[in-house]
Amino acid sequence: MSDFxxxxxxxxxxxxxxVAQRFEARGVFVADADVAAREAVAVGSEGLAEVVAAFGAAVLAADGALDRAKMRRRIFDDDDARVQLEAIIHPRVRATLRAACDAAPGAYAIAAIPLxxxxxxxxxxxxxxxxxxxDVPVAVQHARLLQRDGIDAALADRMIAAQATRRQRLAIGDDVIVNDGPLAALDGHVEALDRRYRTLP
Incomplete structure (x- = not known):
């Protein structure tokens, strides 16, 4: 069990x-909040039932699963809807991540939590x-979103604006990796942090 x-x-x-993949390659257990969030609203789950009760059956796809694209558009256009959805999903995600990390083998575990x-x-x-x-500059995020997701600049701006600012994220960080260069540069950062984290518990 991981104590750290x-x-x-x-x-x-x-x-x-x-970054998470590089920690996993070093044998570190990583619990992913995105995976936990999908499980929280899986078909037949209490979470999905709550989402339907809050937003109506129109948020479901033909197979009964949550229509993620439709839900994403809704919450980007309506802050109240986003807060309501997060109130359903986030507590379930937190509980899942903690249980997975507590049970993980190794000196420490990682909970990957985008939000x-x-x-x-x-x-x-x-x-x-x-x-x-x-951490990356906003201009880098914007360029990567256009390339990665094939979206327009306006949607990229809205996606970035819907999240915390760089300053808000950096304010809660103990450690920072600046990822504005080639991916290969991440290897050294992760190696150094892995060595450090193994000594901290």
Missing amino acids: IVGLTGGVASGKSA LAEGGGRSAYPWLDRILVV
């Missing part, structure tokens, strides 16, 4: 997944021992 848990966060298109700053930071996740922020 690191929260991994960063803005959209910052490279969180690339850590938005979801209450340390007050919502008091069981995190450290927080690692993957």
Whole structure:
């Protein structure tokens, strides 16, 4: 069981997944909030039933699953809807992540939480021992979103604006990886942090 848990966060298109993959390659257990969020509203789950009760059956796809594209458009256009959806999903995600990390083998575990700053930071996740922020300039996020998702500039702007600011994320971080260069540069950062985290517990 892991006695030391690191929260991994960063803005959209910052490279969180690339960092998480490098920790996993070093044998570190990573619990992914995005996976936990999908499980929280899986077909037949209490979470999905709550979403339908709050937003109506129109948010469902033909197969009875949550229509993620439709839900995404709705919450980007309506802050109240986003808060309502997060109130259903976030508590379930937190419980799943903590249970997975507590049970993980190794000296420490990582909880990858993209919306850590938005979801209450340390007050919502008091069981995190450290927080690692993957940071990039907003211009880099914007360019990566256009390339990665094939979206227009206006939607990229809205996606970035819907999240916490760089300053808000950096304010909760104990450690920072600046990921504005080639992906290969991440290897050295992760290696150094892995060595450090193994000594902290």
